[in-house]
Amino acid sequence: MSLSLRLAIAGLVLLAASGCAQMAPNYNPSVENIQKLRDTGAGKVRVAVLEPKLVEGQKNDTIQLRGGVMTSPYGGKFTSYVEEALKSELQAAKLLDDKASVEIGGTVTRNDVSVGNMTTGYGELEARVVVRRAGAVRYDKVKSARTTFETGFLGATAIANGIAAYPELVRTFLGVVYADPEFIAALK
Secondary structure, eight states: OOHHHHHHHHHHHHHHHTOOEEEOOOOOOOHHHHHHHHTTTOOOBEEEEEEEOOOTTOOSSOEEETTEEEEOTTTTOHHHHHHHHHHHHHHHTTOBOTTOSEEEEEEEEEEEEEOOSSSEEEEEEEEEEEEEETTEEEEEEEEEEEEEEEOOSSHHHHHHHHHHHHHHHHHHHHHHHHTOHHHHHHHO
């Protein structure tokens, strides 16, 4: 093997081992979720800052994916990712109003994507969702979602698939929240 080929291979190995941070894709609102919101008859709402109280080993600014790291495009925080996803769907449903007396907030308690398995990965998102009207709590429940996706034997493939799966995890989580009749009643 030539010296230049060995150096190229060594460079690729070092690059792969360095665990470069990669940005999660921006969130695109779900047509299905928007329609659910439109069909509720809910009034205008605003979105509060979501607080991170993650389980041990999880961070709000990164998600570990084998040898890589995923970061959020929204202020570098995954709680901000969920906030922006919620805002984008409420905006598309014409329900978002920063001056509304109804406020959706809460605490993210679990936020992870795992690509450790050679064939199947999963994502988990859990949060305590709180709806307040003029400061009074009208809804307070823990909601969660779990999604699965194909990973692959190669780390680069598994990492790319894990990153691509994150918006779907958030979309699924929001769909679970919107499907709760008590949540919808709290928005009215």
